[in-house]
Amino acid sequence: MKEVELDCYGEACPVPLVKAQNKLKELEVGDVLIVQLDHSCAMKNVPEWARKEGHNVEVEEIDDGEWEVVIEKMK
Amino acid sequence: MSDEKKPDQQSTGQSSIRRSTSSRSSGRSRKKKKNQLPIGIAVLAVVVLIAILLGMKNELLAFFWITGIAFGYILQRARFCFTAAMRDPMLTGGTSLTKAVLIAFAFTSIGFIAIKYGAFARGLPIPGQGYVVPVSFATVVGSFMFGIGMVIAGGCASGTLMRVGEGFLMQVLSLFFFVIGSLWGAHDFGWWKLHVIMKGKAIFLPDLFGWIGAVIIQLLVIVLLWIAADKWEKHKNA
Amino acid sequence: MAIKDNEYYKKFLKEAWPYVTGAVLLSLFQIVTLAVTGSPWGVSGILANWGAWLYQAVGGSVDKWYYFASEGAQRTLENGILNHGGSMRNFGIIFGALLATLLASGFKIKKIKSWKQVVAAILGGLLMGYGARIGFGCNIGALFSGIASFSLSGWVYAVFLFIGAMVGSKLLVKFFM
Numbered sequence: 001m002k003e004v005e006l007d008c009y010g011e012a013c014p015v016p017l018v019k020a021q022n023k024l025k026e027l028e029v030g031d032v033l034i035v036q037l038d039h040s041c042a043m044k045n046v047p048e049w050a051r052k053e054g055h056n057v058e059v060e061e062i063d064d065g066e067w068e069v070v071i072e073k074m075k
Numbered sequence: 076m077s078d079e080k081k082p083d084q085q086s087t088g089q090s091s092i093r094r095s096t097s098s099r100s101s102g103r104s105r106k107k108k109k110n111q112l113p114i115g116i117a118v119l120a121v122v123v124l125i126a127i128l129l130g131m132k133n134e135l136l137a138f139f140w141i142t143g144i145a146f147g148y149i150l151q152r153a154r155f156c157f158t159a160a161m162r163d164p165m166l167t168g169g170t171s172l173t174k175a176v177l178i179a180f181a182f183t184s185i186g187f188i189a190i191k192y193g194a195f196a197r198g199l200p201i202p203g204q205g206y207v208v209p210v211s212f213a214t215v216v217g218s219f220m221f222g223i224g225m226v227i228a229g230g231c232a233s234g235t236l237m238r239v240g241e242g243f244l245m246q247v248l249s250l251f252f253f254v255i256g257s258l259w260g261a262h263d264f265g266w267w268k269l270h271v272i273m274k275g276k277a278i279f280l281p282d283l284f285g286w287i288g289a290v291i292i293q294l295l296v297i298v299l300l301w302i303a304a305d306k307w308e309k310h311k312n313a
Numbered sequence: 314m315a316i317k318d319n320e321y322y323k324k325f326l327k328e329a330w331p332y333v334t335g336a337v338l339l340s341l342f343q344i345v346t347l348a349v350t351g352s353p354w355g356v357s358g359i360l361a362n363w364g365a366w367l368y369q370a371v372g373g374s375v376d377k378w379y380y381f382a383s384e385g386a387q388r389t390l391e392n393g394i395l396n397h398g399g400s401m402r403n404f405g406i407i408f409g410a411l412l413a414t415l416l417a418s419g420f421k422i423k424k425i426k427s428w429k430q431v432v433a434a435i436l437g438g439l440l441m442g443y444g445a446r447i448g449f450g451c452n453i454g455a456l457f458s459g460i461a462s463f464s465l466s467g468w469v470y471a472v473f474l475f476i477g478a479m480v481g482s483k484l485l486v487k488f489f490m
Contacts, residue, residue, distance in 0.1 A: 012243065014163065021167065040414065118411060145409060147407060147411075153335025154335075161452075161475050171332055174332075187344065187463070190347055206462040216447060218444065218470040226437075228438055228440075236410070238410070240409065242421055250360075253439075256444075257360045257442035260442055260445065261380035
């Protein structure tokens with residue numbers, strides 16, 4: 001059970017999504033990946049991808065225009 | 076996306092994903108969120124004021140301004156992105172924006188053909204034919220360059236303008252160089268026109284297939300592409 | 314209750330719309346634009362005018378250029394940016410997006426993070442600007458408006474744009490990430 005933070009502040013699409021995809025591949029089932037981002041498009045496409053893959057996803061708004069996408073790897 | 080959970084900020088325990096409190100940002104001393112709504116309302120007032128001022132000078136200018144506001148607002152709220160529609164199928168396997176763009180193509184085609192045919196049937200000049208441009212090797216080179224550029228810059232023309240409005244300084248820079256590149260292209264345009272574009276031909280599909288034929292063929296192509304995009308996504312996620 | 318917890322505020326001003334909602338509304342305004350102005354929506358041709366005005370401001374002249382040689386193009390340049398409908402629409406896109414983020418309380422200045430981003434922005438901007446001029450437009454004017462205008466050029470543009478985007482993705486992952 002690991003928890004990994006991925007800093008994507010200041011990154012535009014598709015960088016956050018590609019980074020998240022690569023990072024999640026390295027993790028084990030049950031690990032949690034926290035993607036920190038401030039790009040409103042990534043705030044939509046990162047959770048959308050992760051849900052479609054069947055992971056547990058939560059989006060938390062941590063400040064104006066800053067979000068954390070919390071992904072629990074399920075498979 | 077409607078099922079997006081909005082975790083309650085106060086009760087950290089409600090989250091279904093277990094996170095250690097140390098990493099949880101709500102556990103840290105975090106900045107108090109400011110409410111930007113008042114600034115938003117002030118900007119709205121400025122937008123309306125500009126519309127009124129433009130309208131007093133020239134109603135068409137006000138129309139352009141208001142539709143610009145509408146396009147920008149819609150693009151941002153829907154996170155609509157033409158770049159992602161072209162890029163994501165291969166890069167990330169997602170096609171939801173690709174499918175949405177195809178839907179926009181279909182609806183707009185129907186509206187446009189109605190306007191165009193309406194003018195044609197009454198013997199009036201068909202509007203918007205300036206956008207039916209020659210197909211030549213310049214189309215191939217230009218669109219290929221544009222495709223590379225929009226992916227590495229993180230947004231096409233409309234996307235760059237939208238992201239400038241969202242506060243991306245990187246896109247301010249790419250907008251500036253977009254303008255410079257446009258000037259460069261305009262400078263060379265005479266050469267391209269003489270040597271390449273003149274060899275091409277502008278083709279208005281109704282001239283080729285008839286009005287009804289063009290509508291049927293175009294909508295059929297859009298539907299087939301939509302199905303292909305849907306199957307592609309399922310295949311990539313299987 | 315604070316306004317930001319109000320369900321109608323969230324629905325109308327805060328939460329992202331589905332992509333399809335965006336598609337339908339963009340289509341609606343495209344059709345309105347063609348009906349009112351006689352031309353569909355375009356973005357990048359206007360940026361070439363911005364370039365010309367910028368060039369004139371630093372003492373250059375575009376009068377001899379084929380691209381700006383027509384009477385109409387000259388008149389547009391003479392009338393200036395504040396009388397140019399297309400420029401108003403492009404400014405409107407910036408302000409519309411700003412308005413949307415502020416009303417959603419999600420505005421943030423995003424600084425440039427690295428030299429890679431600087432290079433990507435410059436290279437991408439130049440490629441897009443030049444490509445849009447010789448290809449008769451961008452994703453809006455040449456692709457969206459071109460296809461919706463039943464022009465074969467729109468479909469050809471789509472094919473090579475897609476191939477360009479694939480090459481761009483490879484470059485992005487390799488050099489700019």
